[in-house]
Amino acid sequence: MSFGPSELILNADNSIYHLNLLPQDIADTIITVGDPERVSHVSSKFDAIELKKGKREFITHTGVKNGKRLTVISTGIGTDNIDIVLNELDALANINLETRTLHNNIKKLNIIRIGTSGAIQPEIELDSFLISEYALGLDALLSNYENVAIRNFEFEQEFQQQVAWSSEKPTPYAVKSDESLVTLLTSNRIRLGVTITASGFYGPQFRELRLKTQGANLFEQIMKFSFDNWQFTNLEMETAGIYGLSKLLGHRAISLNAILANRATGEFSKRPYAVVDDLIEYTLDKISR
Template sequence: MNQIGASELIINDRGAVYHLNLRPEELANTIITVGDPGRVAEVSKYFDKIEGKYEHREFITHTGLVGNKRISVVSTGIGPDNIDIVLNELDALVNIDFETRTLKPNQTKLTIVRMGTSGSLQASIPVDSFVASTHGLGIDNLLNFYKLLNNEEELQILQAFNVHTQIGQNGLQPYIAAASTHILKEFVSGFHQGITVTCPGFYGPQGRILRLPLQFPDLINQLTHFQFGQHRISNFEMETSAIYGLGKLLNHNCLSLSAIVANRVEQTFSKDGGKAVESLIVKSLEILSSIK
């Protein structure tokens, strides 16, 4: 079997994968990702036991137990580019033998759940509510560097989106991937569901105008009014499609959960976004810890 080169998978002096600074035994098979490094402790404070804390740059990991369930919470930083690092290194930790630098014969399937904040694109999804993303639709370019194959429904949604927005006329190549139904079905009560659009930035890519003119000034309106069958765009943020796309390719169960802190249609903002996020953490940990 071919060895993976030292320049392709960087392992540091303590035998840990480079960016995450984690050794294989330091990672649980159930993983929560958060964008903000400061939010890691806001999740792990609910652990019954913390086994270890690991840190490198913006990537902080706490691994511990909630009841009998072993869970790691990992900060990713912001954006699809960071997700490329985190998802590939999480997979390497369980599916590559660090001693031989070869693929393990038996693949381990991780459960990866993003918990973050987001902006609603529907008047019916108010601030301080929660969204479980059925799909991640990326208007960034990350998954265009990989061979992502779509099922028929995904292709139909993507085609309808391209026709509706005409966004591809300006050189963008949107992509789409669905959530893991195995996990999504557990997050129904108390959650809105819909397509989450992932943007490669916070200002122009999300239709915000400060001093610069926009290439897509009608983006918010187009996203809000998109519909394909029962599918509508519920919200947008900066990581979900990358997690879903890479998770699908690597054969992991992935889900993205968002606390809505802004409603771009109503132009409202949460009075206490931190409280909304904490409520999402508590509710989601309870569900996650009970999944077999």
């Protein structure tokens, strides 16, 4: 199978179109961050940096920490950008860009998101860390791909029964994290949770400024949701897309969240930069041993 120029778009130097990267530019373990400025924050903790590249909001640094080669890349905000980043990282790993054909052996990447999030249960403390063991996507990304094999339909159906979810909204999709990465990154310092991935920051996360959101008491219904002893713990904008595409492409993925806000109590962290820095240190220590 050969991928044509309009499907697999390359730059003049044969790098992948949006990320501006060549296959040798990325490591097998890739840290994703939303904010382009956070890339240098992460890579400043590497022992050595071998590569810095960027295009648009996609900034990439590759280097070494404790002898382990790592890449950190910014995705920007939202699952629309995740669609670009995950597909292009997979192409770099598994497609010969010269011949436009698949490699014989498909490589599995480790995708580790370090991000910020808002808790939706009052008992979740500000400045704490949370691993998204499950993610429920309220965006439409996965509906564009054949996805039946990777979804938890029982979870999704229970959500739609308990929550007055409008048929005008995208069908929610539930995807699990990679168990091996959860084991690697779990400790008594970090809780496991169920993350909602929203398609935006204001209305899609039930915030109201001048515009009224659709559906009365949706946030309260989501707070009360329970399935198989799980409750929703936090809201953000990328995790379900990362989990869904990673599973479809055969990669391993996990999302680590710094809890900077609590929507139930109305609080926001007084030390957000330090909390994110602590989570970066925690993650790098775990993955570079």
